[in-house]
Amino acid sequence: xxxxxGLHVSYGRAQVLFGVDLSAPSGxxxxxxxxxxxxxxxxxxAVTGVLAPRSGTVRFDGRDVTxxxxxxxxxxxxxYVPQGHETFPQLTVAENLQVAREAAPGARRSATDDALDLxxxxxxxMKRRAGFLSGGQQQQLAIARALVTEPRMLLLDEPTEGIQxxxxxxxxxxxxxLHASGLTILLVxxxxxxxxxxxxxxxxxxxxxxxxxxxxxxxxDESVRAxxxx
Amino acid sequence: MGALNQLVxxxxxxxxxxxxxxxxxxxxxxxxxxxxxxxxxxxxGAYTAYVLQPxxxxxxVLAALPVAFVVxxxxxxxxxxxxxxxxxxxxxxxxxLTFGVSLILQQLARDIFGAPNVQVRAPGWLTxxxxxxxxxxxxxxxxxxxxxxxxxxxxxxYLARLKQGRRMRAVMQNRQLAAVSGVATERVDQLTFFxxxxxxxxxxxxxxxxxxxxxxxxSAYIVDAFLVVVAGGLGQLRxxxxxxxxxxxxxSFVEFWTANxxxxxxxxxxxxxxxxxxxxxxxxxxxxxxxxx
Ligand SMILES: Nc1ncnc2c1ncn2[C@@H]1O[C@H](COP(=O)(O)OP(=O)(O)O)[C@@H](O)[C@H]1O
Ligand SMILES: [Mg+2]
Numbered sequence: 001x002x003x004x005x006g007l008h009v010s011y012g013r014a015q016v017l018f019g020v021d022l023s024a025p026s027g028x029x030x031x032x033x034x035x036x037x038x039x040x041x042x043x044x045x046a047v048t049g050v051l052a053p054r055s056g057t058v059r060f061d062g063r064d065v066t067x068x069x070x071x072x073x074x075x076x077x078x079x080y081v082p083q084g085h086e087t088f089p090q091l092t093v094a095e096n097l098q099v100a101r102e103a104a105p106g107a108r109r110s111a112t113d114d115a116l117d118l119x120x121x122x123x124x125x126m127k128r129r130a131g132f133l134s135g136g137q138q139q140q141l142a143i144a145r146a147l148v149t150e151p152r153m154l155l156l157d158e159p160t161e162g163i164q165x166x167x168x169x170x171x172x173x174x175x176x177x178l179h180a181s182g183l184t185i186l187l188v189x190x191x192x193x194x195x196x197x198x199x200x201x202x203x204x205x206x207x208x209x210x211x212x213x214x215x216x217x218x219x220x221d222e223s224v225r226a227x228x229x230x
Numbered sequence: 231m232g233a234l235n236q237l238v239x240x241x242x243x244x245x246x247x248x249x250x251x252x253x254x255x256x257x258x259x260x261x262x263x264x265x266x267x268x269x270x271x272x273x274x275g276a277y278t279a280y281v282l283q284p285x286x287x288x289x290x291v292l293a294a295l296p297v298a299f300v301v302x303x304x305x306x307x308x309x310x311x312x313x314x315x316x317x318x319x320x321x322x323x324x325x326x327l328t329f330g331v332s333l334i335l336q337q338l339a340r341d342i343f344g345a346p347n348v349q350v351r352a353p354g355w356l357t358x359x360x361x362x363x364x365x366x367x368x369x370x371x372x373x374x375x376x377x378x379x380x381x382x383x384x385x386x387x388y389l390a391r392l393k394q395g396r397r398m399r400a401v402m403q404n405r406q407l408a409a410v411s412g413v414a415t416e417r418v419d420q421l422t423f424f425x426x427x428x429x430x431x432x433x434x435x436x437x438x439x440x441x442x443x444x445x446x447x448x449s450a451y452i453v454d455a456f457l458v459v460v461a462g463g464l465g466q467l468r469x470x471x472x473x474x475x476x477x478x479x480x481x482s483f484v485e486f487w488t489a490n491x492x493x494x495x496x497x498x499x500x501x502x503x504x505x506x507x508x509x510x511x512x513x514x515x516x517x518x519x520x521x522x523x
Contacts, residue, residue, distance in 0.1 A: 050410065070409040071409050071413055074411065074412035075412050080410045082406070082407065082410065087404075087407070088400045088403045088408075089403060089404075090399065090403050091396070091400060095396055096400075099408070099411060102393050102396070103397070103411055103413045103414075146411075149411070149412055
């Protein structure tokens with residue numbers, strides 16, 4: 001579904017990614033891990049086209065999308081939930097979802113119902129402005145916002161970071177259900193326990209390079225844990 | 231009596247200010263672009279009515295409203311495509327560039343229509359006025375007020391109810407999130423500029439009702455229009471409405487009370503706005519939310 005090859009990305013003169021390879025087969029849940037500042041968010045931004053790579057390729061669904069613009073990648077089925085539970089703060093919850101659904105030409109109206117099934121708490125908040133929700137509610141909205149476009153792959157950047165524990169559990173369940181329904185997922189996650197419960201495969205970044213990757217089982221390895229310790 | 235009279239005059243100055251400023255709530259308020267050529271889009275709207283006069287005769291003003299919207303809107307669209315989009319995030323460069331464009335457009339108007347002012351005849355049904363117990367309110371002033379109110383209602387509806395308006399608000403609140411939600415943000419920028427500039431065209435048509443049309447028509451209003459948007463709080467329609475009428479009324483009273491009216495009124499209005507912004511630099515209203523506070 002997603003293949004990233006030899007990706008080099010910089011901010012101005014500061015290079016952050018040095019030839020990253022990563023692949024997420026159709027239907028898999030790949031967990032992207034690594035300490036703070038190693039380049040996980042940068043990698044997702046290059047995959048979605050928010051950042052242009054200096055070199056390397058991004059293939060999505062059998063097609064080279066390296067030069068394609070962000071909104072076109074989204075319309076082809078690449079959903080992205082950025083780090084930090086972002087929303088359109090002055091729009092209501094309903095409008096937040098509407099903007100995304102209206103932008104996706106093929107998305108069915110019922111996609112909104114499906115997303116609300118996953119996060120029933122949002123149903124009661126539809127008329128509230130997103131800026132006034134709690135962080136956890138905003139994160140649920142952010143994920144729902146990506147889902148109403150009916151993506152074939154979902155990129156999630158630390159969806160549980162700084163979120164109250166009760167909602168972390170709901171988010172974890174939701175990710176599990178999405179994975180079970182066949183959605184391909186690339187999840188950035190710092191909690192090893194959560195990654196162990198959800199992932200099929202993992203990739204660990206360090207200083208802008210892939211240092212380990214493999215099956216979820218290998219995450220239990222001590223040497224792998226050492227790469228994640230702060 | 232005198233006070234009431236000044237209040238009516240003030241409201242009508244306010245309506246003109248509001249019309250001139252409404253477009254800026256889009257291009258400046260929403261997008262943060264300081265477009266000094268906005269005044270020349272107003273001027274283009276006014277000349278549109280003048281050009282239509284031989285065709286539409288006495289009804290040129292009415293016929294010109296939609297045409298001027300499109301003419302000024304297209305001018306804005308071209309400016310955005312050709313120049314402004316290359317300078318997003320560089321306000322000073324944008325200011326200088328668009329100032330240059332405004333001078334070029336003024337000269338262009340001089341070359342096409344000549345330097346002397348021209349006149350657009352008001353429709354017959356706008357001559358005269360209503361008498362309210364000795365107070366006379368001309369129909370053309372009422373028309374401008376109605377037009378301004380109509381524009382405000384139309385814009386509110388557009389922003390709140392239409393897909394395009396919702397999209398526009400989304401892009402202005404979080405551009406990157408809009409892009410990753412599938413919104414073609416560049417297209418939205420173009421539409422925002424088209425609508426904002428088109429509104430300037432409407433203002434220009436309205437101005438033909440209260441004075442002659444000349445190449446520098448717009449530059450007389452540009453500073454006041456920016457003042458209205460800044461004082462109202464960037465991008466806040468409600469703030470712009472209140473600011474425009476407050477400044478209009480203030481203007482008319484100061485002019486009334488002081489000997490050499492107009493220029494002194496300008497100074498007072500400036501001082502009041504600057505004083506106000508010292509106390510409330512964010513303007514009357516601001517976007518408020520947990521995310522921003
Ligand atoms: N906008 C930016 N400009 C310059 N450097 C940045 C920017 N964003 C991130 N960086 C740098 O890039 C590196 C990787 O950041 P990031 O991808 O956010 O890491 P992670 O998501 O793994 O915590 C960090 O050293 C960070 O300081
Ligand atoms: Mg990050």
